[in-house]
Amino acid sequence: MAENKECSSAASCSRESCEGCPSRNGGAPQSFREELNPFSSVKKVIGVVSGKGGVGKSFVTASLASAMRKQGYEVGILDADITGPSIPKMYGVHGPAEGNDMGLFPVPAQDGTKIMSLNLLVDDEESPVVWRGPVIASTVKQFWHDVYWGDLDYLFVDMPPGTGDVPLTVFQSLPVDGIVVVASPQELVQLIVKKAIHMAGMMDIPVLGLVENFSFLKCPDCGKEIKLFGESHLEEAAAGLNLPVLGRMPLDPAYAKLADEGKFHEVENPYLEEAVKKIGEI
Numbered sequence: 001m002a003e004n005k006e007c008s009s010a011a012s013c014s015r016e017s018c019e020g021c022p023s024r025n026g027g028a029p030q031s032f033r034e035e036l037n038p039f040s041s042v043k044k045v046i047g048v049v050s051g052k053g054g055v056g057k058s059f060v061t062a063s064l065a066s067a068m069r070k071q072g073y074e075v076g077i078l079d080a081d082i083t084g085p086s087i088p089k090m091y092g093v094h095g096p097a098e099g100n101d102m103g104l105f106p107v108p109a110q111d112g113t114k115i116m117s118l119n120l121l122v123d124d125e126e127s128p129v130v131w132r133g134p135v136i137a138s139t140v141k142q143f144w145h146d147v148y149w150g151d152l153d154y155l156f157v158d159m160p161p162g163t164g165d166v167p168l169t170v171f172q173s174l175p176v177d178g179i180v181v182v183a184s185p186q187e188l189v190q191l192i193v194k195k196a197i198h199m200a201g202m203m204d205i206p207v208l209g210l211v212e213n214f215s216f217l218k219c220p221d222c223g224k225e226i227k228l229f230g231e232s233h234l235e236e237a238a239a240g241l242n243l244p245v246l247g248r249m250p251l252d253p254a255y256a257k258l259a260d261e262g263k264f265h266e267v268e269n270p271y272l273e274e275a276v277k278k279i280g281e282i
Contacts, residue, residue: 032172032173033173034141034144034174036145036149037102037144037145037147037149039102039103040147040148040150041149042152044153044154044155044177044282046064046156046157047156047159047170047171047178047180047205048061048156048157048159048180049159049167049179049180049196050181050183050196051181051191051192051193051195052192053161054161055161055182055183056182057159057161057182058158059213059255059259060182060213060249060272061158062087062091062158063249064156064276065077065113066111066113066264066265066269067276068279068280069113069265071276071280073154074153076106076114076116076149076154076156077113077115077116077156077158078116078140078144078158079116079119079143080140080158080159080160080170081158081160082136082139082140082166083136085118085119087115088119088120088125089260091109091110091113091262091265092109092110092261093108093109093115093120094120095120095121096120103147104148106120106147111265114152116143118139136166137165140166140170141169141173144173167196168203171199171200171203171205177206178205178206178279179207179208180246180275180279181196181209181210181211183210183211183212183213184213184229185212185227185229185230185231185232185233186229193210193241194241207241208244208275208279209243209245209278210234210238210241210245211245211275212234212245212247212249213249214228214229214249214250215227215249216250225250228251234248244278245274246272247272247273247275248271249272255269
């Protein structure tokens with residue numbers, strides 16, 4: 001094979017080493033985009049991310065999906081939190097997911113939301129998933145390519161926290177139209193949120209705005225808002241990043257009860273109206 005004179009390591013070039021090299025295509029970067037299931041159509045893909053765990057990211061994902069479903073849209077949830085899936089439990093759906101030549105079928109929730117999660121494919125929902133990053137990332141891509149989603153207006157992707165393998169895979173492999181970043185008051189918001197947002201910027205993924213969870217607890221007797229985790233710094237973080245705050249959600253035992261009972265489709269979450277409006281404008 002002739003050497004590629006544009007390659008910085010031309011002296012050691014071979015057919016194998018040049019595959020995917022940017023210089024091979026005149027400097028054009030290699031695309032990692034995964035093809036959607038050929039029998040499916042997904043109009044918009046919305047990612048829900050967080051800088052750290054335990055901030056209610058899955059709750060926000062399900063709330064947004066439920067709200068769009070209530071508006072009459074066809075909605076699906078791709079549970080990309082492979083090692084800590086919670087979406088099936090919240091909606092009360094169970095496997096095993098079935099399929100045919102068109103692909104693997106997502107399991108419909110009671111409100112019609114289509115859900116695909118690893119918990120719908122394993123024999124024991126309580127067994128831990130002890131997989132390395134590349135296997136987990138490959139599973140996420142299979143949920144996009146091998147699942148027969150049908151015709152969806154919105155597919156929400158519930159991602160694990162942080163900036164590791166899965167968020168990177170989703171950003172590179174799926175046509176993400178925007179992400180919602182979830183935070184909580186007790187975090188080092190300025191630092192944690194910026195990490196997730198800067199990653200999205202590196203991948204050219206639009207950030208729709210910020211949502212704060214656990215903002216307050218409303219006293220059941222007097223109605224006073226109690227800020228369990230202290231004063232929020234989300235407004236100043238959002239201003240510094242030139243992003244809108246799309247909602248502030250309380251710590252509400254009623255929401256937790258419905259999620260535990262698998263009845264999340266019954267949740268009415270008025271605290272995310274701005275987020276729902278923003279998504280509808282994409």
